[in-house]
Amino acid sequence: MAWRDSRKNRSRLFLFISSIVLGIAALVAVYSFKDNLQRDIDQQAKELTGADLIIESRRTIATPTLKAIENLGDERAQERTFASMVYFIKDGGSRLIQIKALQGKYPFYGSIETTPVAAASSFQDGRNALVDQTLMLQFNAKVGDSIKVGELHFAIAGILHKAPGQTGISSTIAPIVYIPLTYLEKTGLTKIGSRITYRFYYQYQNAELLAQTIKKLEPKLEKEGLDIETVASKKEETGRSFKDMSRFLALAGFIALLLGCIGVGSAIHVYIQEKLSTIATLRCLGLKARHAFLIYLIQIAFIGLIGAVLGSILGTLIQFLLPMVLKDFLPIAITMQISWLAIIQGIILGLIISILFTLPSLLAVRKISPLNAIRASFEHTTSKRDPVKWLVYLLMLGFVFGFTYLQMKSVIQTIAFTMAIVIAFLLLMLFSKILMFLVRKFLPMSWSYLWRQGFANLYRPNNQTLMLTVSIGLSTAFICTLFFVQGILISRVTLSSGANQPNMVMFDIQNTQKEGLNTLTKSYNLPLMNQVPVITMRIEEINGKKLAADSGNARAFKGEIRATYQDTLTAAEKITAGVWTGKVASANAPIYISLDQGYAKRINVKLKDKILFNVQGMLIPTIVGSFREINWGRMQTNFRVVFPAGVLEKAPQFHVLMTRVPSKEVSAKFQGDVVKGFPNVSVIDLELVLQLLDELLSKISFVIRFMAGFSMATGWIVLLSSVLTSKNQRIKESILLRTLGASRKQVLIINAVEYFFLGVFAAGAGLILALSGSWLLAKFSFEASFSPPLLPIFALFSIVVALVVVTGVWSTRGVLNQPPLKILRNEG
Numbered sequence: 107m108a109w110r111d112s113r114k115n116r117s118r119l120f121l122f123i124s125s126i127v128l129g130i131a132a133l134v135a136v137y138s139f140k141d142n143l144q145r146d147i148d149q150q151a152k153e154l155t156g157a158d159l160i161i162e163s164r165r166t167i168a169t170p171t172l173k174a175i176e177n178l179g180d181e182r183a184q185e186r187t188f189a190s191m192v193y194f195i196k197d198g199g200s201r202l203i204q205i206k207a208l209q210g211k212y213p214f215y216g217s218i219e220t221t222p223v224a225a226a227s228s229f230q231d232g233r234n235a236l237v238d239q240t241l242m243l244q245f246n247a248k249v250g251d252s253i254k255v256g257e258l259h260f261a262i263a264g265i266l267h268k269a270p271g272q273t274g275i276s277s278t279i280a281p282i283v284y285i286p287l288t289y290l291e292k293t294g295l296t297k298i299g300s301r302i303t304y305r306f307y308y309q310y311q312n313a314e315l316l317a318q319t320i321k322k323l324e325p326k327l328e329k330e331g332l333d334i335e336t337v338a339s340k341k342e343e344t345g346r347s348f349k350d351m352s353r354f355l356a357l358a359g360f361i362a363l364l365l366g367c368i369g370v371g372s373a374i375h376v377y378i379q380e381k382l383s384t385i386a387t388l389r390c391l392g393l394k395a396r397h398a399f400l401i402y403l404i405q406i407a408f409i410g411l412i413g414a415v416l417g418s419i420l421g422t423l424i425q426f427l428l429p430m431v432l433k434d435f436l437p438i439a440i441t442m443q444i445s446w447l448a449i450i451q452g453i454i455l456g457l458i459i460s461i462l463f464t465l466p467s468l469l470a471v472r473k474i475s476p477l478n479a480i481r482a483s484f485e486h487t488t489s490k491r492d493p494v495k496w497l498v499y500l501l502m503l504g505f506v507f508g509f510t511y512l513q514m515k516s517v518i519q520t521i522a523f524t525m526a527i528v529i530a531f532l533l534l535m536l537f538s539k540i541l542m543f544l545v546r547k548f549l550p551m552s553w554s555y556l557w558r559q560g561f562a563n564l565y566r567p568n569n570q571t572l573m574l575t576v577s578i579g580l581s582t583a584f585i586c587t588l589f590f591v592q593g594i595l596i597s598r599v600t601l602s603s604g605a606n607q608p609n610m611v612m613f614d615i616q617n618t619q620k621e622g623l624n625t626l627t628k629s630y631n632l633p634l635m636n637q638v639p640v641i642t643m644r645i646e647e648i649n650g651k652k653l654a655a656d657s658g659n660a661r662a663f664k665g666e667i668r669a670t671y672q673d674t675l676t677a678a679e680k681i682t683a684g685v686w687t688g689k690v691a692s693a694n695a696p697i698y699i700s701l702d703q704g705y706a707k708r709i710n711v712k713l714k715d716k717i718l719f720n721v722q723g724m725l726i727p728t729i730v731g732s733f734r735e736i737n738w739g740r741m742q743t744n745f746r747v748v749f750p751a752g753v754l755e756k757a758p759q760f761h762v763l764m765t766r767v768p769s770k771e772v773s774a775k776f777q778g779d780v781v782k783g784f785p786n787v788s789v790i791d792l793e794l795v796l797q798l799l800d801e802l803l804s805k806i807s808f809v810i811r812f813m814a815g816f817s818m819a820t821g822w823i824v825l826l827s828s829v830l831t832s833k834n835q836r837i838k839e840s841i842l843l844r845t846l847g848a849s850r851k852q853v854l855i856i857n858a859v860e861y862f863f864l865g866v867f868a869a870g871a872g873l874i875l876a877l878s879g880s881w882l883l884a885k886f887s888f889e890a891s892f893s894p895p896l897l898p899i900f901a902l903f904s905i906v907v908a909l910v911v912v913t914g915v916w917s918t919r920g921v922l923n924q925p926p927l928k929i930l931r932n933e934g
Contacts, residue, residue: 108404111384115377119405123413123460125370125823129363130414130456132816134421136359137448139428140352144345146440151341156213156270157183157307158316160335161327164303165644165666171330178319179308183210184287187303190295191788192237192283193254193781194245200777202790203241204280205255205295206269209287213270214309218284222249225264230286234263238281253283256293256785260285295786331644348436353513355809357523360509361584362816363455364527365577367463369823372573374406375467382474389476399471406464407457414456418449432809462505465498503528530580530875537871538575556852560859574910575868581818582872582906583879588811589898590880594890608635608742608764610773611790612780615761619784626783627765630776636676636742636764640668641749641757646725647718648711667719669747671754675734678742684713684732690752697753698731705746706733721757822909857915865910869903 112119147154161175176182186207193200208230218226220236229236235253242248242265251262266282290296310316316336324334335343385398422444429440469492506527511520542565549561564571615623624634644666646652673688675681687698701711711717715730728749736744743762767773770793777789840853877894884892 126366130417131421132359134452135424138425138445153216181309183212220264235260236284410460418452578868579872586876861914865907869906
């Protein structure tokens, strides 16, 4: 019976389920990509790490520890990594880059990819360098040219294409230059204040010996602040990093799927309403209520299965596009294969959704009485609330919650996401109900008949107001929120473009170089802005306790801290707790320091706590006197730890100087003179940084738009589905209007008025949600101001409204182009 009944309705049933095809496709594509990515991470983990064991430190390693680790493994190599300036002799240009001073045959697995190929192994034989290809292109350099690093010149032996763990984004933001470790000391770049990362690479032929070495060394090295990385830990870390990305992509696909669910549920509701007379007739012939229910359940289950299969096939094809979209973020080569697990998940998910979200409408079939066959079509029986229907609604909510939890693995985040979806649904439903009430109550009778008829379509039986408001409103809200958040992030990084903001930073300035660099800066008529000292230190004790394995603030003892001293607060700082002390009262008086409130929370420190700092061998006891709120978006030097004046003036220190250059030409010439006269001083061109950040954000936003496109496309399919679902109702109404003498133009205007107002209201509701959500995110998550761009908002609003109107009017073209009698015959 299900087969026979579906024969005249298969095209409509396929249209119902088409709403979920794109959602299933998006999820299958993401799941397939995730499976392939994890497989490739597992297979390429050794090439990603380059060694079996890596020991890393951000400060000079003590001699006893150095002796304990220098002879580990069967093969070994070491590297020093730090930021510095490189000066291209031929071009005369300079740029801040990442220096890697290497000694040994690292990587032991995989390779450093260069042109020529031999340069990767031969560059250590002399004073040679490997230079990243982005730098070579930027400064028009060739193999054989020379660069200056610190006080030494190096010949460019090869163009660096890729190194272990390097991605397209990282090479753009921080291009790498390799030099032999032998020449590092002679460059003069290892002075006080240089932020050097020490890495030691080891290869082990015996896995058991590696495990024993790690077990023996790990507690001691961790106590001294050294990090250990292995192939297994690198695999886990990389997988964890891309798991977050996969979660976001899956949730974006899930939102598209939820929109599809709305379309399926609404379309089936209209379909069942049209089948009421048929079901009542069958009930008169003796069909049981549960059999009537099963007939349509079977139809929807089979069509849902077909839709899920189509979505899975489409998703499998789309997965091959994802590596192209995400290639700049991936440190490994992706080999895409068909993931049968992802396909099975997609099919099961599509089947569950098809049934679950159509059950509220299907359950009504059980309540249809045989008497419905002889009642007037407009008469509706009132029935008691169905507890089974409420159970289905709870199952829907549970499904959304469960699926979200599988992606996020966090109960709080899952609750937040689910509540956001539920609130958005409820608000859009409330908006649509209010709209229908207001139109019915306050529609002016003085308006022309065409306008009254068009507005009446918003609340009469079989109206589409609720479904279109929710589906189009949600997709609009999702797209706009992503657009607004992208704008908030970009506005935060472009704050420094103001005329009074510095756009160049120089650091690692030694005490002996301070005056000379100031003189050079003034000779270019550049202002001396925000000139501050920086002192390197680390925490020795907190409240008399040293680092313990079970310590709640263990992270406070790891790594070095860069602090400063000042007697007044800067414009970016505000005291939130305690009392600010700008200067010590006397040589023996207590030293009250100020901490960034976020940093204090992370290291579990409160007001009046005592912290003992090790300032390069000298122990200085302090008391936490105040907490500060820092505006990190302001382009100036900000510090987590600030000492009062009168304590650190004689401590080993370097200085930071900020200035503003008027043009790129002056910037290039000034940087060149700085590198020539002060080789160890690093210069950050903030204009270049902002340009790189903009490039990074544009790539991220492309990924977001790629996934958001599924939601927009699904929203349009839901719109098309809803319009065509009610086509029969619209045809009957249009026939009646045409029979009564309405012209094609009048019928067109009535439909256009209805869909125009629906589009305006749905898009407007979505924009209100997006603006509200973005403002909350800006205020509480990003701590930034939110100024929505009016022109893009108007453009998107107009596009959505136009799409709704065109789709709605297009669906009535068959009625408008034929005489009423012909249509009546076809309908009969």
